[in-house]
Amino acid sequence: MAVSELKFVPASEFKQRTGAAVADPHLRRSFRTAMDYLMAKRAAQFPDSAALERQRALAEHIRKYSLSRLPDLLEQLERQLTANGIQVHWAENGEQANAIIVGIAKAHAAKLMVKGKSMVSEETELNAAMEAAGIEALECDMGEYIVQLDGEKPSHIIMPAIHKTKQQIAKLFAEKVPGASYTESVDELIGIGRALLREKFMSAEIGLSGVNFAVAETGTLCLVENEGNGRMCTSVPDVHVAITGIEKVVEKLEHVPPLFGLLTRSATGQAITTYFNMISRRRQPGERDGPKEVHLVLLDNGRTQAYADEQLRTTLQCIRCGACMNHCPVYTRVGGHAYGTTYPGPIGEIFSPHSMGLATTHALPTASTLCGACAEVCPVKIPIPELLIRLRGDATHPASPGHAPLAGQGAAASLLMNVVWGAWATVYSRPALYRAVTWLATRLRALTPPIQSGWTRSRTPLKAARRTLHEELARRRGK
């Protein structure tokens, strides 16, 4: 299965890719409609803005507290999980994580792995690694199943196939699913998927899932889902492997409900999801079901780089609700694929530079008007615009003294930009020079160029006034 068509877009192609995306009326319409729907559903869940602010403050506090104790909590989590009979593995990068999972699958001579929804497994490109090892990895979340069937990657972290219409999915199923006939009935389409997946759940030797919250104190893996496929993947096969980023740990069970309540409301506008799974042990003697083996793979992949810097650490507060994407004026127009990264939208712009390095991602932090809609809806109050400004600086400058350079620090440094901003600072920090330059601009207004870089693509040219305010007021005072 070709999963690698939509590999990461190099920074140099980011502009073209997003330019093509905004020019696609079909894509524009489908994202606009879907995002409007999600924004309205979320808003309906938070009628009381003061209450929401209290909940956000609590959730932010829980996430900050958890991160402040991250090394301790991870050790505690490992101890507790191990005591519960769950095997813990550590992976520095995606390659290591994939090797661990392939190793577990091979140890059980697995031919088929059923997968619940896991963005971390998208991040590590696990499916490709499993395929290379001769093991089928089948996505069982309906949206993930659809994009996998079409050789695509998710365009949204919560709704992977949100870019597709009912008709496209009908056509895809008729072409790719054996025995399926063309139908645009959503119920029938889901029925086709369900029937096929049921069979697979029964025959898979290994099931994979993500983790929404890992509780250190009890050694519990919490999994939030709506379709029940997550429960199937974690309870039917003999082996369950969970994979998650190291930042997902919280200390106590009581820290979960405030985060869970905000996660589902922010993500899909649901007060609660259909399923909430809490996994603390493997199958115990005398029990009739459940996996005989449970593993947890904890992935770093750049997270410790963000962790090491007090400001950038706030990136790791994220609980992956996707609200920042739904509310972003850029994401809603270019869609998720244009970013070319596992995590698109505002969260991807601040996370990808750590997981992939600034050398290939330095264009991402520029894809924002800094309007702040993302930070306004973020349930854990990540100051996304501030982080974008910070990363714009890190992409174009060497690390400041006393700070460790980020991977790819200064990759977008440009002599031209240094000259432009240097000249700008020279003019704007010398009042007499500034007045002379702006005076000249007003006198040359007849020579205003008709083409002004990107501005005049969709706008008439900017023309200086006849006199600057400085000059008007100097004249008035002189009267």
Next chain:
Amino acid sequence: MQRGTPSDQRPTDVYFFATCLVDLFCPEAGMDAIALLEREGVAVHFPQDQTCCGQPAYTSGFADQARSVALKQIQLFPNDWPVIVPSGSCAGMMRNDYPRLFADQPELQAQARALAGRVFELAEFLLNVLQVKWNERVQDRSEPVTVAVHTSCTARREMGTYEHVHALLGQLAGVKVVTQEREAECCGFGGTFSLKLPAISAAISDDKADAIKASGAQSYVSADCGCLLNIRHTLEKRGDALPGKHLATFLRERLSTPDDKS
């Protein structure tokens, strides 16, 4: 953030920080803002050495260059008077970002903080500090008009000055504010974003222009020159003559009485 002072502490003098966009592209908005302040009996001081708040460099990741410009502005306001800025975006830079910009220089940071504490966006100052009550004093004698309001994202989310513009417009009997679709959404300007990723910026700006047109408003106002220029020049490119004004100009025109025009 709500700011205000009791009316017995009504300031008699204020500084005016025009912003670089108003200075070069919308000086009439600056003149009108000054006129609005003066008609409330406040003496307005305009330091001729002002240039720009430094935001374009700051948001582009060029903090050193932003700092060198910001440093000059910080030194322009020696007296303890309020500093009035006819832009939520630039006022936000001076109030919220200046202290951050000088985080490594305690002495300058203290100066930046002291300045930040007396920076006001124009609408916020008129409403909360001067506590204008135009509906009691003057009659809005101009023709009735419907307007759409575009609030800049900084004004809305960082400065909390969204209601202020509506409250001021609400004091004018002849003005009816109409709501546009997705009113809280960005206009697509984003400073240097509009030059770096022009296709995306154009898509957002076109949608904003569509929404304002679809609202049926006869005019539109914004308290931020950046958004105003973006929306105005986008509409103009489409051959649309819908007039847009800076809030200060709109208010001054509606409130004009013969003796104001001197």
